[in-house]
Amino acid sequence: MTKKRSMASQEAIPLCALVIYLISLFYYQFPAIEVHAKIISGLLSALTPISIIAGAIFLFRCMEHSGALAQIKVWLNGVSTHSIAQLMIVGWAFSFLIEGISGFGTPAAIAAPILFSLGFPAVKVAVFCLILNTVPVTFGAVGAPIWFGMSVINISENDLAGIAKSAALINAAIAPFIVILGLLFVVEKASIVFRNLLFIMLSIFACTLPFVIASHFSIEFPTVIGGTVGIVITILLAKYSIGIDSKDAEEDDSITKIGGLALLKASFPLWGTVVLLFVSRIEEFGLQQLLRLSQPALQFDIPLLGELSISVSLVFTLSNILGTQESWNHSLLYIPSILPFVVIGFMTLIWFNSASSGLALEDTKTKMKYPFISLLAAMAFVNLMMMGEEKSAVQTIGLALSSFSQEYWTFFAPFLGALGSFFSGSATISNLTFAGIQLSIAKQLSLDSQAILALQAVGATMGNMVCINNIVAVSSVLGLHNRDGEILKRSFLILLVYGVMAGLFGILVL
Template identity: 40%
Template sequence: MDTFIATLPIIVLVWSMTKERPWPAHIALPLTALFIGFLQLFYFQGRAPELAANTIAGLLSVLTPLSIVAGAILLNSILVRSGSQEKLRHYLESVSSNKVAQLMIIGWALTFMLEGASGFGTPAAIAAPILVGLGFPALRVALLTLVMNTIPVSFGAVGTPTWFGFEALNLSEETLLEVSSLTAFIHFVAGFFIPLLALKFVVGWRDIRANAVFIFISVLSCTVPYLLLAQVNYEFPALIGGVIGLSLSIAFAKFGVGLKRVNYTSTNLKKESSLENIVVGLSPFIIMIVILVITRVQQLGVKPLLNNTEVWFQLFDIEVSKALIVSWNDILGTTISWSYKTLYVPALIPFIVTIVLLIPFLKVSFFELRHAVSETGERIKHPAIALVGALIMINFMMQGGESSPMFIIANNLADATGENWLYVASLLGALGSFFSGSATVSNLTFGGIQYGIAEQAQLSVPLVLSLQSVGAAMGNMVCINNIIAVSAILGINNQEGKMIKQTIKPMLVFALVAGILSQIMP
């Protein structure tokens, strides 16, 4: 009965968002959160103060994804109004007018690099508007970017899901590197399938077959260095793989290697590839990438400054650190806490900083800036409500520790599968990402469960943890937060259920690949 009651809200949520006349996320998620709160209070004997504290934490936690989305929408609006995005479109068309090449360069290689540098939903926030600016349909682009942005995720944000996600397990350096190696290998093999399934959302199989050589060159340009580096390091595989992959993808596309020949529709190619278009079109993204690398790479010394937790001042129970980290510990006398890293969450840095630097360069008028801000406010209203519902729902599902609905589901999955756990271990990681919106949080939440299952069933601990890491990454395809965020950025309304129906298919293919590989890996 406990398992049924714990699973019931998930069933209700999926049904409400995928039925014939689906509820929009800003209605379905808050109602589901209310339903789980009711179950916590009257079935799981959840304490009212903790429910109240989790509600407050959920309301405040929305600042993180919402500020990222708002920053991305504002930047994109300014780029459109200033003409920068149009110039970028001209430049990319000058590299190759082949649509598959454009999708691989932006949707795959650029996304791969940005995930390695930052994570936090930044890749889709940057890449998706570029592709829409190139003329691709918004809904199809959203599906493509959700599926593409999975393989680099285990090593996203300079390896955070791996080195921080499993930190509580106190793994040895040798074990962590083994987890890194196995994780990268599974992603490497999945790289032969997942990008193809992502492309299918936008172009047909005929185009994919005609450009298959370039597609695999672009994929391998990222995944080969990614795999090799993961044998000795778990911070830079995605970042370095993305840099190499993006450079090679542009170079090969420029010379048409492996691409079906497509005639340019423009009558003035020289104008389209002019230095002005290259500089103006790429400058926003070059600035952002430089800022992300400077602020994310530990060795450069800026990252510790942005994460400095030394208290600057305190107001009642709220603390503000010298790095402007706002924290509220022990909300309402519980153990529940909340914090917002003002300088590290990729909103103020890099989006707002980039906008400030670009205003004089792109000659953005006050009138254009005011309208961009107004448009941003309008577009984030419904996503804000949906995200609040999602985050409160997540907190309620995890309330109760080992007696929480989330842990009841996880433990029953383990009991039901026994020694066959390897086949479905990745799905638990995906479940964590589906709810939390973060591969890191999924690893933090379920890493201990996976570790315990591995020991009980006498399975390889590094292998089980690598499946958890892979699952947490592939869960980005169906993650509610990610779907809401990319929909808000692209102006897609009330399509969340339809998107989950579409992205769950490649996610299950990914899980199948991981399950099969788990049987032949050490």
């Protein structure tokens, strides 16, 4: 995927899946029935990223066909025509907020097409949004990467809080460097360093300071709080040109202001999405439990395949796949696809009296052709890489890394966390997979366990920029074909910088 004449992801990833399939059968000698059960589980698990990407594409197309996107562009240009201001509002602050509410890789999938519609180059925008969708992933959707990701290890609430605070601090300290590196992919160096650095820094700290402060009191809401405060402050900074060199702003006398009610209507796809995500993610509203009810309402015994059950909340569960202990679970209404993307998309068309639902659906179908193949293969690949638990290929890689680094493991710990996110596409799953082995390595090498686990969490967040699921999602929404390898290669360079900084921070500070 990353060579000069690159192979498309829908070709490369199935080949990788085939290779690990053969390795699983003939090198690890896992029972064939269990290998095939893992593949089936992986293929079914692909419904999650596939549905999210399809929902995001559909919402964006509804915004486009209804005219809402055009009006949002007018409003953004009314706030500021400055390229850096627009990048920081949409790609940084807005994405920060969406990550705290939703997770699942949705921030980049929503922010990238908005920036593209403003005239930024598609590949550069894709890389930029992936790079910036790292720091807020520390706590992800209502803290899941921390409280759920670390649930596999036996640690106290105080230790968990300490891990969360340390991870938040490290990511916040690295954020200015990573944001600037991300901006360098889109705008020229002089504009960043010499003319608009104050605005960039104020925008970064507007999100990260509340984020770090909130991490001392909660492990669920730091990202939501940081994003909420950050987007308000960033918009105000941009509107009043604080820290911005006006010479860099594009002069456009044709720009018109839109009224408050018109803006409320035009931005409905965005604030409607945020509100619906917020209501469905916060436990106190009660909707979260309702959408995730797993008590079977219908049950079917599918010969040779397994036992399928469907709950009243449309939670699909396939257990005893091929007679093994392998199972699959899919919460159709909880995963951010139908709710909020599809629902908000249709509501947008209705509000704008647009009869373009057919066009939006057709666009979505066309754009999903190649990602569909890539993601099916990717999830089968991931499941096989993680098969065997402590004897899995992923664990083998992790142990080899720790054996190689020995007492310098503090420096390398973030890279193991990133490896988990790269394979699985999730910081939460990376922490679930590697928290135990990180703790074991820390004890074997007499290292500070809390520090190592904090670096694992940092690594899991930075790996978000290179995971195949997110790259495929962003390129699909932008309509890019056969550019996944190019995006991966560019993002990987920033991952290395992020990892080195995190490792050094761990050695010097923790």
